[in-house]
Amino acid sequence: MLIGVPKEIKEEEYRVGLTPNGAKALIAAGHKVFVESEAGEGSGFPDEEYKSAGAEVLSSAKEVWQKAEMIIKVKEPQQSEFNFLKPNLILFTYLHLAAFPELTKILQDKNVTSIDYATVELEDESLPLLxxxxxxxxxxxxxxxxxxxxxxxxxxxxxxxxxxxxxxxxxxxxxxxxxxxxxxxxxxxxxxxxxxxxxxxxxxxxxxxxxxxxxxxxxxxxxxxxxxxxxxxxxxxxxxxxxxxxxxxxxxxxxxxxxxxxxxxxxxxxxxxxxxxxxxxxxxxxxxxxxxxxxxxxxxxxNMPGTVPRTSTLALTQETLPYALEIADKGFVAAVKENQALYKGVNVYKGKIVYQKLAEVFKEEFVALESLF
Incomplete structure (x- = not known):
């Protein structure tokens, strides 16, 4: 799978969605990783570390978004990133869509497969990525x-x-x-x-x-x-x-x-x-x-944790990497079919809201994810 890691552009956000070690693990599994130049600088990961891990460092966000089949981020896309969203893109990040009706509509309209870290939920109802x-x-x-x-x-x-x-x-x-x-x-x-x-x-x-x-x-x-x-x-x-x-x-x-x-x-x-x-x-x-x-x-x-980006990035990516590997290795459909926690992380798929609480917030139709496979 082609995986993109753009630089976070939310104000004063210094975390990054993937560390060099995370990139190395994905590349070892046979995937290709594109990282926007300086994406990791705020967390203390220079471009050279990503290059040493085997990732390709690109000069612009546009290139990263265009090449990627899956984008791994920290925060929800900002307005200037909306044009980069495209059909069938897998977006793996914190979304908190209940607070962002405009973004939710755009993700639906552009058929983006949208997985929210914050709703990935284990059997005991704990939220491992939050x-x-x-x-x-x-x-x-x-x-x-x-x-x-x-x-x-x-x-x-x-x-x-x-x-x-x-x-x-x-x-x-x-x-x-x-x-x-x-x-x-x-x-x-x-x-x-x-x-x-x-x-x-x-x-x-x-x-x-x-x-x-x-x-x-x-x-x-x-x-x-x-x-x-x-x-x-x-x-x-x-x-x-x-x-x-x-x-x-x-x-x-x-x-x-x-x-x-x-x-x-x-x-x-x-x-x-x-x-x-x-x-x-x-x-x-x-x-x-x-x-x-x-x-x-x-x-x-x-985005309070963005003020301590080194600690936050290391803590977050330790938890998100196994799920990213699973999606990349198996493909989205197989991964969510086999992993119920990841299944619950999916909020928008094929233009439909597939997370029930989100549908209730916006008074929209809830569509069960499995009915869209």
Whole structure:
């Protein structure tokens, strides 16, 4: 198979879809890999490493897209890349299509075989290709929150861990999945008091046991709990970490609740990739990462892991490469027939929406993937 790796062009996005070692593995399996020049520079992989691995380095994105039968990326195609999309192209990347109706329509119109890393799902309902970036985003959310809590950045002037004689900051994390649990780990490690909120009582109980060594600084709540709003009002840092795979994130914190938060408090909405789980959130960027509304700082950057590209690329590609090899070795149809997790990753095929939650979001007809083979 002919495989293309273009340079990411989303603002401040430095990750790359394939490492030189990944290219080497695909080439060893008999495939050809085309890499856009400088695609790996931001992650510390110069062109020479791809050339040494046997890949062909091309000077333009257009060449890569034109030659490729499968494109391996990190982020969804940007508007300037729409013209490169073509019938029967296999697009393997993070898509988050529930937040991008225009892109979804274009993928349908151009008959692009669209596989979203974020909806590849194992039998236990875990999301193996989303997990590594969720780990990174969860850890970063606390770092970012601590940064913007500093007075010089407009924050309340609170040190997350406090001191021996002053109280630590209150960190409220809504969602106890991979993002939330990693955020809790870092916040507790920095000495903060953490309130972890999730509708799954068993998950909360498990995490309470896991972090039991933190001296009672972890509290847990169900969203229905009468104390949920009070926790938000008292939060110095509020982290939105709610995920519904393939769907828009539900709004779990209202604007009225945000209005009641302390001046100079910080919101980090990690769920912004899927529309955000806090009512006041709107997309920001690494270049302009925050805005202030109701005296509360909002950080809503959708590609947070892009700011630590070396770690993120290595973590991501370790998980995506086996699936890319399977698609390349077997072909798309055989690969998804034999791998149920990969089957669930397919969102658009032959112009139809084949992922049920996505069809529901856009109120479009859902077509079962197997009916199109």
């Amino acid at each position: 997990k590594p970036m969720s780990e990174v985003a969860g850890k970063l959310a606390v770092q970012v929150g601590a940064h913007f809590l500093e007075k010089k950045h407009g924050g309340r002037g609170i040190l997350l861990g406090g001191t021996e004689k002053t109280s630590p900051a209150n960190v409220v994390i809504v969602g106890a999945g991979t993002v939330g649990s990693n955020a809790a780990e870092v916040a507790l490690g920095m000495g903060a008091h953490v309130v972890l909120v999730d509708k799954n009582a068993s998950k909360l109980e498990f995490l309470k046991g896991k972090f039991g060594h933190c001296g009672g600084r972890l509290s847990t709540l169900l969203p229905s709990d009468i104390n949920f709003e009070r926790a938000i009002i008292e939060a110095h840092l509020l982290i939105g970490a709610v995920l519904v795979a393939g769907d828009r994130a539900p709004k779990v914190v209202s604007e009225e609740q945000v209005k009641k938060m302390k001046k100079g408090s910080v919101i980090v909405d990690v769920a912004i990739d899927q529309g955000g789980c806090i009512e006041t959130s709107k997309v920001t960027s690494h270049k302009n990462p925050v805005f202030v509304l109701h005296d509360v700082i909002h950080y809503c950057v959708p």
